[in-house]
Amino acid sequence: MSQWSDIAVARLLDDASCPSCGVDALQNRRCRNCGADLNGRIGLELWSASRDAATALRARQAVLERVPRLLAEPSGASATEPSPAATPPASAALAAPAAASPAAADPRSSATVQSVLAVAGAGLFAISAIVFTFFNPDLSDRALRSVIVGLITLLFLGGAWLLARRRLQFSAEAVGALGMLFVALDVYALSELTVSGLSPWVFTAVGTLASGSVMVALSRVARIRTWLWISLLGLSVVPSMLGYAGGTVLSAVIGHLGTAFVALALVALVRATARRFDGRLRAEQVTLTVVQVVAVAIVLAQARLIEADSTTGYWLGICAILAAIAVLAGLASRYLARGLWSFVAGAAGVAAFTGLPFALDLGAYGAEQWYFAFIAVAGAAGLIVLGALAPTPATIERRRFTGGAFGMAVVSVLATVLVALLIGAAKVLGSFNGSDLVASVIDTGGVLAVVLGLAAGAIGFGVFAAITLHRDIAQAPLANGGAALAIWLAALSGLVVVCALASCPGLKSRSPLGSRWPRAPRSFSSRASGRLRSAFAFP
Incomplete structure (x- = not known):
């Protein structure tokens, strides 16, 4: 064309x-x-x-x-001037394209028998070249092997370029993909030249970055999509290679986060480049979106294993990672999977708030039970700030974003709710045999922490419901759910207070912070907080 x-x-x-x-x-x-x-x-x-x-x-x-081209000027006037009978009238010439089928063959789609056979031959040649170069016991010289692979790479890339110029697009794409395979082998050969004391991932990343950048530029000129697709995939994983070169879990996590952000930037590049190809480049955008999702999943799996010198540093690192994921998801909502990224942005943002109380390292002061209060307070604060007050870009689906924030806020009060239910169950079971089971499983500080956590959750969900109903009536179902949850948490908080007063009547006349019930050597609240700390992998 x-x-x-x-x-x-x-x-x-x-x-x-x-x-x-x-x-x-x-x-x-x-x-x-x-x-x-x-x-x-x-x-x-x-x-x-x-x-x-x-x-x-x-x-x-x-x-x-299909218009014929005359290579030489014909001799004689009869050849230069066609007869009226041989020349179709202008009206017929204009009407012929209108009658043509809309599905006229695109000359760039050239999947003929000859092209398929040519591609099969090129594939066999590539396999034989790989076997000869890497599995030949007589060819042990790395430099010579690298030269051979480089020449074969140029052969395949040049062949793909010529096929594209001849408009044999199917053959050009297939041969171009084989050429990119040998480009990867060239990068591998470069990594073998690593000096001692330096990670091979550094040379691999540098080679991938250089070759990928060049091939992206060439793909725009030659309009070979396999060059573009494979190059974009290689460029997106360069930060991960550099992260693995660091040799620590933290550097690997940062590298995967970098991969997600680079893939996001490449999606914007693909959309700007689409006009040089089919106008959309949908496959490339889907591939880069999958890379982002996989990178985020790997980050979440590795985050709990990061190294830190202290508990405070560990949890601040976790919160920073979650905040970075929230920012990434907010930016990625401009393109594909908008609903998914909107949900992830809300959930990760509130999760970053929820992790902050762990940075206080209350276990070092013997106050683990206060996590039940502080985590609920942090979750409520995150829900109000992100789910109700903070403005969101137009690209984010507000309902999905708020749903993610709301779900993570519910998770933040689950541990406190479970302890409150256990207090109520202990009171009921103890009333049957006249024993005080509540005092045997939790002390006054633990009860106070649970009550404050439930109250904070009730206030947070209530404020969220009020603001949401005022600002966006379309989210009335979610706001109504928040209001119902606020009422339920407030009632549960009152139930805990009643159970505590019934278990220790003298509590009314004593300071809660200065009184202790008779209890087991280690209270239930301390054991539950310890399990909570273990679940989040304290170092």
Whole structure:
């Protein structure tokens, strides 16, 4: 296809840029630049017309490709001037393209029998070259082996380029993919040249960065998508390679976070590059989104194993990682998987708040039971700040974001609720045999911590419900759920107070902080806090 037709088709099929002003500023089918609203019937009508125009241009180009080219000037006037009978009238010439099938063959799609056989031959040649180079006992010289692999790489890349120039796109893509395989082998050969004391991952990362950048640039010129797809995949994992070069779990976690952010930046690059190809590059965007999801999953799996000099440093690192994930998810919501990233942003943000009380290292002061109060307070604060007060970008789905924040806030009060229920169960069971089971499992400080945690949760969910109903009536179901949960937590807090007063009547006239009930050598609240600390992998 000619250059102007290529550009015209790409512009017609571009669903990211505004068709009115041409600026990449569409959000929810509304242009932030010129204000064009493409929602509803008019948008569907415009998109249908654009597809019809693109199909017509491709059909015209298919006919144009069949126009014969005369290599030499014919001799004689009869050859230069065709007879009227041989020349179709202008009306027929104009009507012929209209009657052509919309599914006219694209000359860039060249999956013929010859091309398939050529690709199969190239694949066999690549396999034989790999076997000869890496499994030949007579070829042990690394330098010579690297030279051979480099020459084969140039052969395949050059062949793909020539095939693309001849518009044999299927063959060009297949041979180009084989060429990228040998580029990876070149990078591997570079990593073998690592000097002592330096991680091989450093050379691998440098080689991947250099080769990937060059191949992305070449793919735009040659319009070979396999070069672009594989290069983007390689560039996205460069930060992970550098993280593994650090040799610690913390450096690996930072590297995977870097991979997620780099993949996010590459998605924006792909959208800007799409006009040079099919106008969308959907496969590349999906691949980079999958890379982001996998990188975040690995970060969450490795975060609990990071190294730290103290408990405070450990938990501050955990909270920083969760905050980075929340920022990443908020930025990634501009592209694919918008709902997923909106939910992750809300949940990770509140989780960062919830982890802050662990940085106080209350266990060092023998006050583990106060985690029940502080965690609930932190979860409530995170829900109010992120779920109700903080403004969110237009790209974030507010309902999913708030749902993630709400769910993590519920998790933050679960431990406190479980202890409160155990206090109530101990009181009921103890009333049957006249014993005081409450005093045997928890002390006054633990009861006070549970009561304050439940009260903080009730206040947090109540404030969240009030603000949400005032600002966004569309989220009334979630706000109603928060209000119901606030009432339930407040009632449970009162139940704990009643059970505590019934177990120790003298508590009314004594300071809660200065009184102790008879209890076991180690109270239940201390054991529960210890298990909570173990679950979160304190160092």
